[in-house]
Amino acid sequence: MTDAPRRPPPPIKTPCVKVCVVDGESGLCMGCYRQLSEVAGWARLSEAEREAIMAELPSRRSRIRPEKLAMF
Template identity: 75%
Template sequence: MTTPPAPIKTPCIKVCVIDGQSSLCLGCFRTLAEVAGWARLSPEDREAVMAELPSRRDRIAPEKLAFF
């Protein structure tokens, strides 16, 4: 038997809306390129992006995040 691959860790919360001003997803704060290429990133690269995500929230106008 083959062992299934480990699931890919992701910050996705199923709110996929890209903010035109910051170019970040309003749900997870990743760029469109990061979202699209997430599965191709190494685990180390994904962890590096995830570590940076909390600081990206400040790049989005607070009123755009009022619903999330």
């Protein structure tokens, strides 16, 4: 019996852009527009859950005041 070499799991898709600043008003990350609970639990979510959140992210941008987003 031979052991096949183990391959690392495929990388998890993420919307992270390395701008990790939380907007106090909306509770969203100003880089990726996720909630802190989503960021913290991202690796434990199913692929379908992550895809659903990622599809919603563009619409969340409007929850952060434009003058705050202008800083990034």
